[in-house]
Amino acid sequence: MVARLASVVVVILASTSGVPAQPAPGVPPLVATLAELRQTVAAQRCPAARIVAQTTRIGASTDGPPPRRIPEDYGVGIGQEAVAWGPGELFVDQTGDRILKPAEGDPRPEVPEARRYWHTRDGSIYILRSTIGTEISPLSYGVRARAEALNEPDTNVTNAVEYALQVPTGPVGSLPRVLARGLEGDGARVGREVVDGVECIRVDLPLGHAADYRSTWFAPDRGYLAVRWEETWTTDKIVRATIYGVREFSQVDGAGWFPALAEVVSYRRRPGNDVWWLANVCQYVVSDIRAVGEAHQLFSPWFPNATLLRLPDGVIQVVGGDLSDLVRVMSDGTLLRATPPTPTLLGGLPPDQVADNPSDRGGGTR
Helix, strand or coil: CHHHHHHHHHHHHCCCCCCCCCCCCCCCCCCCCHHHHHHHHHHHCCCCCEEEEEEEEEEEECCCCCCCCCCCCCEEEEEEEEEEEECCEEEEEEEEEEEECHHHCCCCCCCCCEEEEEECCCCCEEEEEECCHHHCCHHHCCCCEEEEEECCCCHHHHHHHHHHHCCCCCCCCCCCHHHHCCCCCCCCEEEEEEECCEEEEEEEEECCCCCCEEEEEEEHHHCCEEEEEEEEEECCCCEEEEEEEEEEEEEECCCEEEEEEEEEEEEEECCCCCCCEEEEEEEEEEEEEEEECCCCCCCCCCCCCCCEEECCCCCEEECCCCCHHHHHHHHCCHHHHHCCCCCCCCCCCCHHHCCCCCCCCCCCCC
């Protein structure tokens, strides 16, 4: 954990960490058109193998303009999942986000509700929550859980999985929604560029306002992971800039490449004002990721993320890894202070290729 914590702070100031780029056998050649790239990314980010992983989100955010005190004016949120994924199917054992307020003292919140989420290959979606006696009628006495069938995916669950793993949570052959936004639209420019030492295909897409764009860098040698994307969005009240970057990588035998550590940083400023403020920093940590060789492993142990596991020799392990140091540096402001106060934007389209588009493509970003 000490090495992970050191790299978390360093990668904010440096741009490269993790596994060095290695040519992967069978990687499709660099493509020239948006349609070809969209098809290739969909195929590469939907491996045939089933995978399991532990994912943790730790972020700090503020809801107001500067001056903002660090860390007093930032709330810290923690979310954890144990994920089992396969093409067209998803199981998530999730602990809802815990919100900490560093200014209010030692961050020890109550444990939030745990729930289990299924999205089966036939399209059925269920959420299972634990319950207590006061929540049920006398005729249901003895029931210890409640389940709900959903008509639509729960985006709180699917967004967490897609940001962490860059796999689709929709039907087989679909794109992860977090990547689809950078591959769908008119006026795209597709080129090649090296970013953070990795050769990438760069896609620039104009958004609703003339100055707004979504730029994404896909790495063919890393299974077409989006190693970076950035987006700007302008309204009459606010200008937003969001930057996503993969800081560390995992290569899983039989399944390909995945993020091991990803970061999303969001900035805000007022229109006509060049002063940015740091609105949000979120780290996505992926642990214990592996391919599952069988369709299901009914008798294999399955623990929620952050389970304390006591071994016969008395040693206690934390499933998913002990991330208490990362929680600490997020809560005490170390990571916020290490984050650049203004965005370094690398993407966008040349002014002569931008035409004002009044259509709204949904400018919100997570």
